[in-house]
Amino acid sequence: MTENSYIPFHLPSIGEEEMAAVQRVLQSGWLTTGSVGMEFEKEFARYVGSKHAVAVNSGTAALQLALDAIDLRSGDEVLVPTYTFTATAEVVTYFGAKPVLCDSLAGGFNLDVADAERRITPRTKAIIPVHIAGEPCDLAKVHTLAHRHNLHVIEDAAHALPASLEGRRIGTISELTAFSFYATKTITTGEGGMLTTNDDRYAERAAMMRLHGIGKDAWKRYSRSGSWQYEVLRAGYKFNLPDVLAAIGLAQLRKCDRFFEQRCALAQAYKSKLSQIEELELPPQGPENSTHSWHLFIVRLRPHATDLSRDDLIEKLKQAGVGTSVHFIPLHRHPYYREQYHYRPAEFPHAEDAYSRCLSLPIYPGLSEQQVTAVVDAISRVMLEHRRRVTIASA
Numbered sequence: 001m002t003e004n005s006y007i008p009f010h011l012p013s014i015g016e017e018e019m020a021a022v023q024r025v026l027q028s029g030w031l032t033t034g035s036v037g038m039e040f041e042k043e044f045a046r047y048v049g050s051k052h053a054v055a056v057n058s059g060t061a062a063l064q065l066a067l068d069a070i071d072l073r074s075g076d077e078v079l080v081p082t083y084t085f086t087a088t089a090e091v092v093t094y095f096g097a098k099p100v101l102c103d104s105l106a107g108g109f110n111l112d113v114a115d116a117e118r119r120i121t122p123r124t125k126a127i128i129p130v131h132i133a134g135e136p137c138d139l140a141k142v143h144t145l146a147h148r149h150n151l152h153v154i155e156d157a158a159h160a161l162p163a164s165l166e167g168r169r170i171g172t173i174s175e176l177t178a179f180s181f182y183a184t185k186t187i188t189t190g191e192g193g194m195l196t197t198n199d200d201r202y203a204e205r206a207a208m209m210r211l212h213g214i215g216k217d218a219w220k221r222y223s224r225s226g227s228w229q230y231e232v233l234r235a236g237y238k239f240n241l242p243d244v245l246a247a248i249g250l251a252q253l254r255k256c257d258r259f260f261e262q263r264c265a266l267a268q269a270y271k272s273k274l275s276q277i278e279e280l281e282l283p284p285q286g287p288e289n290s291t292h293s294w295h296l297f298i299v300r301l302r303p304h305a306t307d308l309s310r311d312d313l314i315e316k317l318k319q320a321g322v323g324t325s326v327h328f329i330p331l332h333r334h335p336y337y338r339e340q341y342h343y344r345p346a347e348f349p350h351a352e353d354a355y356s357r358c359l360s361l362p363i364y365p366g367l368s369e370q371q372v373t374a375v376v377d378a379i380s381r382v383m384l385e386h387r388r389r390v391t392i393a394s395a
Contacts, residue, residue: 006322007321007362007374009323009360010184010323010364013252013364013365015251017251017255018248021247022244022248026244028243031242031244032242033211033242033243033246036246036247037241037242039246039250040055040247040253041194043253044194044196045196048169048170050177051199051203052200052202053195054196055240056194056240057191057193057241057245058182058191059087059158059178059180059193062180062194063128064239066195067094067097067154068205069201070176072097072125072126073096076098076125076126077098077125078092078125078126078127078128079100079116079120081101081103081110081129081351082103082351083111083331087158089337098341100121100124101343101348103347103348104350106350107284108354109133109358111130113138113141113142117145117149120149120151124149124151125151126153127146127152127154129155129156130155130156131156131157133296133297134160134163135283135285135286135290136164136165136287136290139153139173154174154176155170155173155174155178157170157171158179158180158185159295160293160295162257162260163290165290175199176196177197178194178195179193179196186260186263186295187249187252187253188252190248192246204216208234209239210236211236212237213232213233263294263365264292264294267294270363278302279306280299280301280383281301283297294363297360297363298327298358298360299358300358301358301359303357304388305388306386306387308382308386313379313382316382317378322374323362324359324361325360326358326359330352331343332344332351333345361375362375
């Protein structure tokens with residue numbers, strides 16, 4: 001295997017438009033948060049259909065600002081899926097609150113709302129559903145639960161641009177929605193994020209708190225139209241997105257529809273080709289009338305059909321020149337959550353099952369259909385070599 005023949009798990013789709021946009025910012029002399037960041041916010045809000053969008057330096061920051069907006073306090077509890085990246089839960093701990101981990105749906109990755117309801121206590125203040133891989137959660141069930149127990153709903157949509165549900169884009173449905181523009185996401189700024197909301201108060205609070213809790217338009221204080229005078233209204237954070245990165249985001253956002261179409265085509269190619277491999281389960285379809293963003297393409301091994309473990313398959317595919325990954329190691333398996341909150345695997349049987357069998361295949365706009373075929377061929381060869389032969393005894 002040569003380096004040129006290796007198919008990496010991910011490559012960012014960066015072109016001349018992003019490079020030119022960054023060059024313009026560098027030449028402007030204004031590198032930090034400014035007019036380009038404000039333009040990015042307006043275009044993003046228009047794209048998803050939300051009233052407000054607040055640009056920040058990570059999806060984690062967007063989640064933290066959302067929890068700040070609902071006034072999360074020490075002693076509160078927040079329902080969080082165990083099947084997610086640590087950012088979803090760690091932000092809860094920043095407020096002295098407790099992340100209450102919940103199991104996944106049987107045969108899937110997203111939050112099991114029924115399991116979440118069983119974990120509600122008088123201290124539960126919010127629920128954070130995560131759209132794993134870009135598959136929309138059943139938000140109707142989430143909102144019914146939230147209404148019944150007077151909970152805030154904050155969506156972790158790090159994977160979900162531009163997914164939709166019942167004809168509405170993710171980012172417009174709940175009180176607050178956090179997006180990520182990390183390097184591997186459906187659009188990227190390298191590092192970055194966005195918080196969307198239709199609530200004026202939440203938007204105003206988040207915009208203030210992302211920049212040290214300083215009053216409105218604090219970013220203008222070094223510009224010709226700004227003033228050196230400013231007021232610190234709250235003890236805020238340093239979460240602002242600089243124009244250098246916002247410029248990349250604007251260029252990426254304008255390609256988002258094209259990227260989405262390419263991801264959908266790749267996902268369809270995978271589904272068509274992999275459906276012939278009996279050792280694998282394809283990704284779940286999601287709720288009725290939903291649109292998957294295909295940030296990730298997660299397959300699962302059928303243990304009864306192969307003598308190969310998931311870890312062995314990953315290694316054999318790597319040897320065959322195919323990069324893969326695992327999304328995710330459930331939070332209850334990590335030392336921090338295990339030791340701090342005493343979570344145990346037996347509490348989360350569906351998440352355990354999904355984790356033990358899953359792997360994510362390469363899917364990004366720069367991936368060719370020929371490379372998809374190469375990935376599937378590599379899987380086919382490995383599976384053929386390790387297929388369990390079921391012998392039916394004669395009568």
